[in-house]
Amino acid sequence: MRKPLIAVTPGMAQAEGRLYTSVAFFDALEACGAIPVIVSMRTGDEDFEEIAKRVDGFLFSGGNDVSPDAYGQNMRIGCGEVQPERDRAEFGYFKAASRFDKPVLAICRGIQVINVAAGGTLYQDIPGEYRAEDGANRLLHSQRSPANVATQYVNVSKSSRLFEIVREERIMVNSHHHQAVDRLGEGFTVTARADDGIVECIEKADMSFCVGVQWHPEHLWAKDPKQKAIFEAFVKACRGE
Numbered sequence: 001m002r003k004p005l006i007a008v009t010p011g012m013a014q015a016e017g018r019l020y021t022s023v024a025f026f027d028a029l030e031a032c033g034a035i036p037v038i039v040s041m042r043t044g045d046e047d048f049e050e051i052a053k054r055v056d057g058f059l060f061s062g063g064n065d066v067s068p069d070a071y072g073q074n075m076r077i078g079c080g081e082v083q084p085e086r087d088r089a090e091f092g093y094f095k096a097a098s099r100f101d102k103p104v105l106a107i108c109r110g111i112q113v114i115n116v117a118a119g120g121t122l123y124q125d126i127p128g129e130y131r132a133e134d135g136a137n138r139l140l141h142s143q144r145s146p147a148n149v150a151t152q153y154v155n156v157s158k159s160s161r162l163f164e165i166v167r168e169e170r171i172m173v174n175s176h177h178h179q180a181v182d183r184l185g186e187g188f189t190v191t192a193r194a195d196d197g198i199v200e201c202i203e204k205a206d207m208s209f210c211v212g213v214q215w216h217p218e219h220l221w222a223k224d225p226k227q228k229a230i231f232e233a234f235v236k237a238c239r240g241e
């Protein structure tokens with residue numbers, strides 16, 4: 001079977017001049033038969049599309065906060081460290097992926113990046129800014145437990161790609177984020193929420209596969225087949241199936 005080549009966007013340790021990412025993304029993609037590669041974050045505007053043409057899909061990885069400037073807001077109390085250079089590169093890759101309909105799996109920061117790239121906004125800090133509409137108990141989205149421990153339920157919409165993958169309306173996930181999707185980007189639909197209403201999955205129906213999850217399946221897949229199925233479905237889409 002052909003092994004698809006998947007571009008992984010890395011984090012940038014700018015002071016040390018390093019690109020880095022979690023090996024967990026590589027382990028998950030390789031276990032599902034893909035060849036992951038880290039892409040440059042200093043790509044020139046003219047090269048985003050060139051790279052998108054040559055790879056079979058993109059994984060947008062976790063990391064620091066998206067600059068509020070990218071969605072037209074001041075940085076408020078509670079916002080973390082931002083790296084406009086990383087934002088710029090990932091917006092460029094996402095636009096190119098959309099243009100050539102390359103499959104996208106976006107994880108944690110990734111869901112926030114693709115939402116903002118499509119014109120959406122974020123809660124800059126859930127504890128400080130988010131109020132559950134129905135007064136439901138607010139959940140701990142920055143869990144203090146290890147990442148391979150699932151700590152909260154998400155409710156999966158039945159008419160969604162995510163439901164086709166996990167075949168369950170309620171799944172357990174981990175939660176390591178303090179920001180979340182607020183206003184949706186153009187073309188996106190919310191397909192899963194936590195019990196307090198926080199957006200946990202978005203999908204873009206005009207692409208063959210574009211799924212953003214707020215949790216970290218790369219730390220759960222080894223023990224949870226439903227989480228592995230997310231990577232399997234993504235890799236399958238990257239193979240063009």
Ligand SMILES: [Mn+2]
Pocket residue numbers: 141152174175176177194198200214215
């Ligand atoms: Mn969460």
